Each structure stands twice: as structure tokens, then as C-alpha cells.
Amino acid sequence: MKTVKFILIAAFVSFAMMSYSTVKADIDKPAQKISILKAMMSRGLVDAINLQVSEDLIAVERQGFYYAKVRYKDSVIIIYGSLRDWQKYFREKKREGKKVVTGIHFIN
Numbered sequence: 001m002k003t004v005k006f007i008l009i010a011a012f013v014s015f016a017m018m019s020y021s022t023v024k025a026d027i028d029k030p031a032q033k034i035s036i037l038k039a040m041m042s043r044g045l046v047d048a049i050n051l052q053v054s055e056d057l058i059a060v061e062r063q064g065f066y067y068a069k070v071r072y073k074d075s076v077i078i079i080y081g082s083l084r085d086w087q088k089y090f091r092e093k094k095r096e097g098k099k100v101v102t103g104i105h106f107i108n
Contacts, residue, residue, distance in 0.1 A: 031069070036081030036089050048072040049079060050093065058086045 039045045053068045065080045081089070 031076040031078050033078045033080060036079050036085045039077075039079050040089060040092075045070070045072055045077070049089075053079070055090050058083060058090070 034045075039049065048070050049068070052070050057066055057068055061083060065082060066086050068079045070077050070079055
């Protein structure tokens with residue numbers, strides 16, 4: 001009976017340690033800050049922004065920079081820019097007319 005209890009406790013501890021080791025915390029990698037103008041040069045980052053950021057970000061006009069958090073390649077990137085920069089981004093997005101669905105580009 002003591003052996004069975006010891007094996008069960010050892011199994012529980014080992015499974016707990018395995019599950020804890022696979023958890024990725026955001027504090028491991030600090031968030032990178034990139035301007036929207038630099039982000040527009042990376043096609044993959046633009047696709048991530050299209051999927052995760054809506055035009056509601058600039059719905060309320062205010063002074064200063066507008067920030068958006070985007071997950072891209074297992075990291076968090078903070079995209080920042082002025083109102084004019086974000087308007088330029090969304091204007092170009094509409095002009096391109098691309099719909100991104102699971103990484104495949106469909107041109108209208």
C-alpha cells in the first residue's frame with residue numbers, strides 16, 4: 001500500500017512539473033515597440049495587424065500616439081503611431097482590398 005501511494009504521488013508531481021514546463025509566460029520576452037510605418041514593411045506583421053486590430057482604434061480622436069498590442073511569432077509587439085500614420089495605414093489597407101483568411105490572400 002505504501003508503494004502504491006508513493007508511485008501515485010510521484011506520478012502526480014511529475015505530471016504537474018511537465019504541465020508547468022510547457023506554459024509560456026509573457027514575462028519571458030519583453031514586448032517590442034515598433035512604429036506603424038516600420039511595421040508596414042513586414043508582410044507578416046501587416047497580416048497580423050489586419051487580423052487583430054480594427055479601425056475602432058482611431059475612432060476617438062485625441063492627441064499623442066495610438067498603441068495596439070499584436071501577437072506575432074510567439075511574441076507581443078506594441079505598434080504605435082500618430083493619428084495620421086494610422087489613418088494612412090487603414091487607407092492603404094482599404095485601397096489594397098485584400099481579405100486575409102488563415103494566411104491566404106484573396107484579391108477582390
